[in-house]
Amino acid sequence: MKIKILGGAREVGRSAFLVENSEGRVLLDFGVQLTRPPAFPMHIQPREVDSILLSHAHLDHSGGIPLFFISGGTKLYTIGLTLELAQLLIEDFLRISGFYLPFEYIDLLSMVNETRRVDLNESVEIKGFTATFLNSGHLPGGASILLTSNSIRLLYTGDISAQGSALLRGADTNFGELDAVITESTYATTDHLPREDVEREFIEFAKEVVERGGTLFVPAFSVGRAQEIACVFKKYNFPHSVAMDGMALKTNEILSRYPEYLRDPKLFRESIGSIELIRGWSQRRRIVKTPSVIISPAGMLVGGAAVFYNAEVSKRSKNAIALVSYQMPETPGRILMEKKITIINGKPKKVKAEVRHFDFSSHSGRKELFDMFRKIEGEPKVYTVHGEEKNCIQFAEELKTELGLDAVVPKIGDTYLLK
Ligand SMILES: [Zn+2]
Ligand SMILES: [Zn+2]
Numbered sequence: 001m002k003i004k005i006l007g008g009a010r011e012v013g014r015s016a017f018l019v020e021n022s023e024g025r026v027l028l029d030f031g032v033q034l035t036r037p038p039a040f041p042m043h044i045q046p047r048e049v050d051s052i053l054l055s056h057a058h059l060d061h062s063g064g065i066p067l068f069f070i071s072g073g074t075k076l077y078t079i080g081l082t083l084e085l086a087q088l089l090i091e092d093f094l095r096i097s098g099f100y101l102p103f104e105y106i107d108l109l110s111m112v113n114e115t116r117r118v119d120l121n122e123s124v125e126i127k128g129f130t131a132t133f134l135n136s137g138h139l140p141g142g143a144s145i146l147l148t149s150n151s152i153r154l155l156y157t158g159d160i161s162a163q164g165s166a167l168l169r170g171a172d173t174n175f176g177e178l179d180a181v182i183t184e185s186t187y188a189t190t191d192h193l194p195r196e197d198v199e200r201e202f203i204e205f206a207k208e209v210v211e212r213g214g215t216l217f218v219p220a221f222s223v224g225r226a227q228e229i230a231c232v233f234k235k236y237n238f239p240h241s242v243a244m245d246g247m248a249l250k251t252n253e254i255l256s257r258y259p260e261y262l263r264d265p266k267l268f269r270e271s272i273g274s275i276e277l278i279r280g281w282s283q284r285r286r287i288v289k290t291p292s293v294i295i296s297p298a299g300m301l302v303g304g305a306a307v308f309y310n311a312e313v314s315k316r317s318k319n320a321i322a323l324v325s326y327q328m329p330e331t332p333g334r335i336l337m338e339k340k341i342t343i344i345n346g347k348p349k350k351v352k353a354e355v356r357h358f359d360f361s362s363h364s365g366r367k368e369l370f371d372m373f374r375k376i377e378g379e380p381k382v383y384t385v386h387g388e389e390k391n392c393i394q395f396a397e398e399l400k401t402e403l404g405l406d407a408v409v410p411k412i413g414d415t416y417l418l419k
Pocket of ligand 2: 159
């Protein structure tokens with residue numbers, strides 16, 4: 001078995017790994033880096049790839065896949081729920097960045113038509129490979145992928161969260177004996193607070209804001225985080241009104257058709273059933289003046305209804321903004337978090353509302369990653385990817401010193417032979 005690193009090495013974004021055996025080649029993810037213009041993984045001819053296996057819907061894993069369907073011949077394997085969410089996100093990506101993209105809407109449709117939908121724990125046979133999709137706890141429909149060929153067992157963690165959330169069960173980490181692991185490293189050098197502590201602190205803060213007559217705005221990614229936050233409000237019987245806006249509503253509809261992928265389908269149903277769904281401007285203008293909570297994309301305030309809510313809510317000191325997602329450097333969300341400044345109509349404005357950040361991460365922290373590696377049998381070779389360079393390096397070092405594992409930090413273009 002041979003692995004070639006095409007992207008996602010010493011960076012977060014454009015994850016793509018090519019795996020080859022004597023019969024064929026499969027790709028694990030083919031994402032994009034959400035820069036302007038978007039950056040793609042290392043080039044590969046679509047006809048050189050037999051199949052693509054997609055771990056989860058996030059664009060840093062899925063955003064480049066339509067490229068392989070311009071002329072046909074390739075097949076995509078993924079969980080049905082992941083396919084629907086990826087389609088939603090790639091459609092949005094085409095709307096926002098279409099001018100820069102080397103594929104079009106029609107290629108996305110070919111991708112959807114050429115997809116074999118798999119279930120969690122199902123194994124599929126592709127050119128001498130056996131691929132099994134295991135719950136990764138990171139995003140609805142998200143999976144780690146176990147790839148076996150000629151008795152060599154390779155695990156690709158994808159993005160993984162062992163602790164899960166109010167929306168999702170934690171990852172399945174019973175991998176047995178492995179020969180190699182391609183592991184994410186996003187938070188490999190930091191520990192998260194226990195999820196329930198973060199949830200309680202967040203609910204207390206929301207109560208405080210609404211009870212002083214303020215509006216709490218929660219910018220949240222439309223797939224996953226927005227629904228998780230809605231579930232958290234229901235789980236703690238939050239006594240005030242909660243509204244949701246934007247593309248998150250489409251995700252609600254998709255998730256309601258896949259209850260088996262959720263930790264507590266009843267909690268999800270009740271949480272969506274009890275919130276106000278915002279569908280127009282008169283509703284938007286009213287809610288923003290009401291003491292209540294508003295959940296709306298985009299999570300980093302780069303677009304969507306969040307821009308309107310941010311401008312309105314930030315004007316008054318009794319209001320507050322709760323950041324519940326990772327804020328990429330140079331995004332409006334990061335600038336708000338660090339400097340309490342927001343750009344309104346092109347001008348920087350001091351934010352009067354209170355601004356808080358809550359660590360609702362959907363990636364395993366240091367402790368969960370090490371627990372996972374301790375449970376793995378055998379002595380797998382480890383490749384640390386999907387993290388800032390210093391995190392990937394430190395993680396590999398610690399895997400060596402603490403667990404005696406042969407861990408390396410690949411660069412884009414590196415190839416490795418597994419025997
Ligand atoms: Zn992800
Ligand atoms: Zn990712």
